[in-house]
Amino acid sequence: xxxxPHIDIDYVAKLARINLTDDxxxxxxxxxxxxLGYIDKLNELDTDFVAPTAHPHEVFNVWQEDSVSSEMSVExxxxxxxxxxxxxxxxxxxVE
Amino acid sequence: MTQEIYxxxxxxxxxxxxxxxxxxxxxxxxxxxxxxxxxxxxxAFNSFSAEDALAQADASDQRRSAGQALGPLxxxxxxxxxxxxxxxxxxxxxxxxxxxxxSPYDATCIxxxxxxxxxxxxxxxxxxxxxxxxxxxxxxxxxxxxWNLDCVPGGxxxxxxxxxxxxxxxxxxxxxxxxxxxxxxxxxxxVGLKPTYGRVSRFGLAAFASSLDQVGPMGRSVEDVALxxxxxxxxxxxxxxxxxxDCPDYSLAMEGLKNxxxxxxxxxxxxxxxxxxxxxxxxxxxxxxxxxxxCEIKEVSLPHTEYAVATxxxxxxxxxxxxxxxxxxxxxxxxxxxxxxxxxxxxxxQSRAExxxxxxxxxxxxxxxxxxxxxxxxxxxxxxxxxxLIRQDFVNAYNEVDALLTPTSPSPxxxxxxxxxxxxxxxxxxxxxxxxxLAGIPGISLPCGYSDGLPIGLQILGQPFKEEELLxxxxxxxxxxxxxxxxxxx
Numbered sequence: 001x002x003x004x005p006h007i008d009i010d011y012v013a014k015l016a017r018i019n020l021t022d023d024x025x026x027x028x029x030x031x032x033x034x035x036l037g038y039i040d041k042l043n044e045l046d047t048d049f050v051a052p053t054a055h056p057h058e059v060f061n062v063w064q065e066d067s068v069s070s071e072m073s074v075e076x077x078x079x080x081x082x083x084x085x086x087x088x089x090x091x092x093x094x095v096e
Numbered sequence: 097m098t099q100e101i102y103x104x105x106x107x108x109x110x111x112x113x114x115x116x117x118x119x120x121x122x123x124x125x126x127x128x129x130x131x132x133x134x135x136x137x138x139x140a141f142n143s144f145s146a147e148d149a150l151a152q153a154d155a156s157d158q159r160r161s162a163g164q165a166l167g168p169l170x171x172x173x174x175x176x177x178x179x180x181x182x183x184x185x186x187x188x189x190x191x192x193x194x195x196x197x198x199s200p201y202d203a204t205c206i207x208x209x210x211x212x213x214x215x216x217x218x219x220x221x222x223x224x225x226x227x228x229x230x231x232x233x234x235x236x237x238x239x240x241x242x243w244n245l246d247c248v249p250g251g252x253x254x255x256x257x258x259x260x261x262x263x264x265x266x267x268x269x270x271x272x273x274x275x276x277x278x279x280x281x282x283x284x285x286x287v288g289l290k291p292t293y294g295r296v297s298r299f300g301l302a303a304f305a306s307s308l309d310q311v312g313p314m315g316r317s318v319e320d321v322a323l324x325x326x327x328x329x330x331x332x333x334x335x336x337x338x339x340x341x342d343c344p345d346y347s348l349a350m351e352g353l354k355n356x357x358x359x360x361x362x363x364x365x366x367x368x369x370x371x372x373x374x375x376x377x378x379x380x381x382x383x384x385x386x387x388x389x390x391c392e393i394k395e396v397s398l399p400h401t402e403y404a405v406a407t408x409x410x411x412x413x414x415x416x417x418x419x420x421x422x423x424x425x426x427x428x429x430x431x432x433x434x435x436x437x438x439x440x441x442x443x444x445x446q447s448r449a450e451x452x453x454x455x456x457x458x459x460x461x462x463x464x465x466x467x468x469x470x471x472x473x474x475x476x477x478x479x480x481x482x483x484x485l486i487r488q489d490f491v492n493a494y495n496e497v498d499a500l501l502t503p504t505s506p507s508p509x510x511x512x513x514x515x516x517x518x519x520x521x522x523x524x525x526x527x528x529x530x531x532x533x534l535a536g537i538p539g540i541s542l543p544c545g546y547s548d549g550l551p552i553g554l555q556i557l558g559q560p561f562k563e564e565e566l567l568x569x570x571x572x573x574x575x576x577x578x579x580x581x582x583x584x585x586x
Contacts, residue, residue: 052480056536
């Protein structure tokens with residue numbers, strides 16, 4: 001990535017599922033371009049033979065019994081949904 | 097010297113409770129009155145219920161009078177950062193998107209505190225979803241630094257740090273993804289500890305960056321922080337990243353390590369290019385103090401330090417963009433009233449546009465970008481590899497020394513509003529704290545002096561799962577100085 005990185009803000013905002021105002025688009029695009037410019041310094045490092053880190057102290061094969069242990073009721077589990085009816089989350093119609 | 101009850105340490109309060117000189121209801125009333133007197137200026141709390149706290153305190157007193165007290169935290173009011181689930185209480189992450197959310201269950205660390213009889217006290221302000229270093233990015237409004245109300249308390253656990261510093265809670269829980277416990281502790285003149293990644297269960301902690309997040313204790317003394325760490329540590333099968341390592345008795349282990357001649361490293365990269373020399377002075381005095389105890393002080397190198405901020409802002413935003421995908425307007429409280437029903441995804445886009453604040457939007461978009469098709473290898477994978485190099489730097493350093501001494505923050509608390517237009521400069525203020533999260537090692541910040549009346553923190557970074565060593569090293573300094581008895585004038 002030798003050229004200056006540039007975010008296609010409309011495309012990425014759509015992927016992120018966030019509507020942005022025109023003002024936010026112009027502000028974010030210049031701020032994010034400057035952050036990406038800064039991040040570009042990682043390319044100074046040769047990491048071809050370095051293994052990636054996902055967990056700083058790796059743990060392997062974490063298993064547990066597949067047994068029912070939650071005692072949360074359906075009502076409680078749904079209690080934070082903006083709309084619910086008959087033990088279901090109500091959503092707008094998406095299929096005609 | 098008489099000291100206000102609200103400024104007494106949790107361990108002193110605990111002794112008073114067990115000797116019957118004070119009841120938990122009396123103590124809790126003092127804390128509530130203190131909070132009501134100062135919180136309109138400090139703004140540490142998003143919400144609290146005096147009635148609920150007094151009911152918990154009353155239950156504690158009844159246990160105690162029946163001879164069934166549950167240990168040193170029984171009856172002690174502990175403030176909770178608004179990112180941890182307490183059944184039946186609000187959990188907002190200081191975000192509009194969770195404004196009406198009520199937790200349907202307890203986080204594991206909360207359950208552990210309940211088992212030890214602690215009085216869970218209120219919901220403490222933070223940067224929205226823990227994204228920030230100033231507690232200004234909050235839907236509820238900014239928290240102020242109790243030492244100077246024009247300044248920020250640091251962040252993201254700014255409410256927790258300010259509440260403890262101002263005597264509005266005896267102890268508090270915070271969370272630390274890139275310095276969010278240590279940096280506000282440093283700015284507010286208190287002690288804050290980020291445990292080793294995996295030491296404390298993350299179950300019930302609203303996720304920001306899962307491979308970096310850790311819950312930790314904040315208090316007015318090292319002993320208090322040890323007490324709270326003891327209560328929340330340990331393996332939890334509900335968090336597959338929590339570690340099977342045994343936890344020692346921290347207070348006891350700390351005693352046992354007293355007067356040890358530690359080998360302490362000064363990472364040279366952390367002391368080069370210090371912009372604010374007056375902020376460094378107290379840290380240099382602290383280093384001299386350890387030398388005077390007969391500790392060996394040695395320069396070490398963490399050569400990949402300059403890449404830490406870039407690495408962090410890729411890993412953290414990538415994980416955040418994935419974790420925050422759940423806030424979709426369908427299942428969690430806020431849904432947009434008006435959206436384009438011809439476009440099947442607009443309900444998500446509009447609910448998130450209304451519910452998230454600016455910094456959260458910025459980071460979710462950055463995280464989405466670095467994970468997007470064609471960029472994953474160039475950014476996310478590259479950052480994970482750099483993370484390995486940063487981790488290896490610490491492994492090498494700990495072959496030479498027991499722990500590292502550094503400033504916690506490049507400068508004391510800054511003025512509100514002074515960095516909000518420039519996200520990159522805000523990110524760079526985390527330079528000394530974020531490597532510990534990338535490497536998964538523990539770190540503590542404790543007060544070591546002042547610059548222009550604002551507290552300065554000394555950071556001690558330790559080896560994985562050796563929190564007791566950090567506590568012991570920190571206590572040597574604390575015992576020889578009077579900072580834990582110095583409080584802001586409010």
